[in-house]
Amino acid sequence: MPLRALLIRDIRIALRIGGGALTGVLFFLAVVTLIPFALGPDLALLRRIGPAILWLGALLASLLTLDRLFADDQADGSLDLLLTGRTPLELVVVTKAFAHWLTTGLPLVIAAPVLGIMLNLEPDALVIVMLTLLAGTPALTFIGVIGAALAATLRRGGLLLPILILPLTVPVLIFGVSAANATLTGPMPFGTPFAILCALTLFSMVIGPFAAATTLRQGAE
Amino acid sequence: MNLGQHASFIVAAYVIAIAVVGALVIWVIADSRTQKRMLADLESRGARRAGEREP
Amino acid sequence: MALIDLANPTRFLTLATRVLPWLVGLTLALFAVGLYLTFFVAPDDYQQGAVVKIMFIHVPNAWLSMFVWGVMCVAALGTLVWRHPLADVAAKAAAPIGAAFTFLALATGSLWGRPMWGTYWVWDARLTSVLVLFLMYLGIIALWRTVEDPSRAARAAAILTLVGAINIPIIKFSVDWWNTLHQPASVFRAGGSAIDKSILVPLLVMAVAFTLLFLTLHVAAMRNEILRRRIRTLRLLQARMTNAGARA
Numbered sequence: 001m002p003l004r005a006l007l008i009r010d011i012r013i014a015l016r017i018g019g020g021a022l023t024g025v026l027f028f029l030a031v032v033t034l035i036p037f038a039l040g041p042d043l044a045l046l047r048r049i050g051p052a053i054l055w056l057g058a059l060l061a062s063l064l065t066l067d068r069l070f071a072d073d074q075a076d077g078s079l080d081l082l083l084t085g086r087t088p089l090e091l092v093v094v095t096k097a098f099a100h101w102l103t104t105g106l107p108l109v110i111a112a113p114v115l116g117i118m119l120n121l122e123p124d125a126l127v128i129v130m131l132t133l134l135a136g137t138p139a140l141t142f143i144g145v146i147g148a149a150l151a152a153t154l155r156r157g158g159l160l161l162p163i164l165i166l167p168l169t170v171p172v173l174i175f176g177v178s179a180a181n182a183t184l185t186g187p188m189p190f191g192t193p194f195a196i197l198c199a200l201t202l203f204s205m206v207i208g209p210f211a212a213a214t215t216l217r218q219g220a221e
Numbered sequence: 222m223n224l225g226q227h228a229s230f231i232v233a234a235y236v237i238a239i240a241v242v243g244a245l246v247i248w249v250i251a252d253s254r255t256q257k258r259m260l261a262d263l264e265s266r267g268a269r270r271a272g273e274r275e276p
Numbered sequence: 277m278a279l280i281d282l283a284n285p286t287r288f289l290t291l292a293t294r295v296l297p298w299l300v301g302l303t304l305a306l307f308a309v310g311l312y313l314t315f316f317v318a319p320d321d322y323q324q325g326a327v328v329k330i331m332f333i334h335v336p337n338a339w340l341s342m343f344v345w346g347v348m349c350v351a352a353l354g355t356l357v358w359r360h361p362l363a364d365v366a367a368k369a370a371a372p373i374g375a376a377f378t379f380l381a382l383a384t385g386s387l388w389g390r391p392m393w394g395t396y397w398v399w400d401a402r403l404t405s406v407l408v409l410f411l412m413y414l415g416i417i418a419l420w421r422t423v424e425d426p427s428r429a430a431r432a433a434a435i436l437t438l439v440g441a442i443n444i445p446i447i448k449f450s451v452d453w454w455n456t457l458h459q460p461a462s463v464f465r466a467g468g469s470a471i472d473k474s475i476l477v478p479l480l481v482m483a484v485a486f487t488l489l490f491l492t493l494h495v496a497a498m499r500n501e502i503l504r505r506r507i508r509t510l511r512l513l514q515a516r517m518t519n520a521g522a523r524a
Contacts, residue, residue: 171450
């Protein structure tokens with residue numbers, strides 16, 4: 001199974017020294033720690049905007065390590081092997097994105113409740129935030145692979161990635177935060193925004209790999 | 222023609238529109254002059270295209 | 277002249293030179309008619325008074341902000357499917373013009389909002405989605421300016437344009453949804469009643485005038501871009517010849 005080998009390889013690379021697995025979580029921690037310094041330690045306020053802070057932090061953190069998703073493979077030539085290989089490039093992209101999510105997205109989901117306690121969130125709000133992040137962070141990764149592919153095919157493209165990708169993540173942010181806020185504030189039920197969030201994730205899983213694979217093929221010529 | 226109590230906003234909107242469109246027009250014309258001058262400069266120094274092919 | 281003839285950049289240059297004066301004249305004439313209708317014929321709104329005159333530049337710009345993205349999408353298909361150099365040129369020339377019109381839609385909308393809403397900016401659904409569109413235009417322009425090789429930049433920008441086009445309806449939908457969730461009580465709505473003919477006709481004339489303005493600027497900018505690429509090719513050829521001469 002070439003895809004399984006690729007998955008294991010990518011996870012190993014992310015976890016070893018110099019890999020990006022911990023960077024995202026540390027950045028998440030730093031962002032969430034900084035926000036009370038800007039807003040003041042008002043626990044009532046922090047509890048009200050806590051889900052939004054966690055979502056914003058997770059969004060920025062998952063973008064942070066994305067530019068290396070294909071750039072490292074291109075630098076050491078393994079991207080050319082993947083391009084010429086017999087496995088469909090779209091599936092390769094899905095596998096690499098999944099490995100990236102496992103090593104950077106999933107740690108964010110696990111770290112979120114810990115940071116949520118520091119933001120004075122109620123236990124049931126913690127569960128809800130975790131659930132929305134679990135459903136929403138794959139969408140961020142799969143939208144991000146398009147930017148990662150662009151960054152790999154263009155020299156100096158890495159700096160551009162957040163500018164190109166952030167506008168596309170607006171829907172994910174809206175429905176993620178709405179669903180996470182449902183228990184806290186709204187008359188809005190949890191189900192509707194959560195269902196749309198899941199739909200966005202599934203949709204991005206289709207669009208992202210195709211667009212990224214096209215980008216990589218076009219860039220290789 | 223009476224622009225009413227909010228005349229300044231109407232005037233400001235039209236001024237901004239004229240300024241932005243004017244900037245676009247000036248940019249296009251200036252760019253056209255620069256490119257034509259550079260092309261003429263290059264051609265006078267004997268540079269020539271190979272056939273009709275574009276890069 | 278058949279469409280296939282346009283495909284040749286040199287043919288396009290001669291055609292552009294022939295067509296541009298007509299386009300400029302037509303644009304100016306339509307603007308004269310449109311502005312006359314706006315200021316001397318169209319009545320003031322009974323609720324908004326003369327402020328409604330801002331609509332005659334706001335709505336055409338908002339329409340163009342989406343129309344130009346559509347033009348860029350067609351060009352993107354031309355780039356990816358037919359590998360057409362003229363499509364690359366069309367996409368690149370359209371981006372800054374589209375960004376300028378989108379900026380105008382935002383600026384006039386904000387100036388329209390100040391007397392109506394009491395503040396320059398509200399996170400109204402339409403304004404917010406146009407703002408996201410503006411950010412996407414800036415991203416495309418940044419992409420064009422980052423990459424040195426034009427055809428490589430064209431393919432990257434084409435993919436991003438198409439991905440953006442797929443996402444624009446989703447963004448619009450989610451911003452609408454988000455807005456109804458946070459809707460403040462007193463927001464003015466333009467779509468409440470059918471638009472009267474005395475307002476609709478000047479609006480349509482202005483919309484056509486602005487579209488013609490875009491076409492004029494686009495053709496002129498495409499001509500500039502073709503010349504720029506020709507200069508780039510000449511320089512590369514010259515450098516290669518100088519190198520070969522030095523080695524011989």
